[in-house]
Amino acid sequence: MRICGVDEAGRGPLAGPVCAAAVILDPAKPIAGLADSKKLSEKQRHLLAHLIREQALAWAVAYAEVAEIDQLNILQATLLAMQRAVLALKIQPVQVLVDGLYCPETGIPSQAIVKGDTSVAAISAASILAKTSRDQLMLQLHSQYPQYDFARHKGYPTAAHLAALRVHGVSEVHRKSFRPVRELLL
DSSP states (O other): OOEEEEEEEOSSOSBSOEEEEEEEOOTTSOOTTOOOGGGSOHHHHHHHHHHHHHHSSEEEEEEEOHHHHHHHOHHHHHHHHHHHHHHTOSSOOSEEEEESSOOOOOSSOEEEETTHHHHOHHHHHHHHHHHHHHHHHHHHHHHHOGGGOHHHHTTOOOHHHHHHHHHHOOOTTBOTTSHHHHHHHO
16 A cells, blocks of 8 residues: 655754655565654664665655745645655655644645654654755755854754854845744844
């Protein structure tokens, strides 16, 4: 049965895109250790992400960029990234299971599952791919904007990030619709 799990990473940060992943696991190749990405160490996430990419029947990662987040709002941008990930799969799923309260519009029967990343293996796999992919992208942004220290906080509103924003101002990768950034622009 081609069931696709979908999850996102990066809804809360002040900078960078929101990332979504879609995964169809191979029932003949179960992957031990799948869990909500937030409950895994960075090392565990990287090992599992490698196994998911190797063993899943299909997987895709997609983003909604900062301009889309600012234009649409974070929920709609997240659903857009999820839609892009599902539609990018090489195999069309028969059902889409999404972590959370809302489903993206894909034309495929879908179900939202609260805490699905802890109870559905395919959603856990998507959680891991979304988190590791977004973290990698934030490391690339760190090399372009080292003054914000994205490598450490991945764009989340830590005290250090807020202090860097006050010192260096708002960059083009910051979400201008998010209150701490918007307030600095006023």
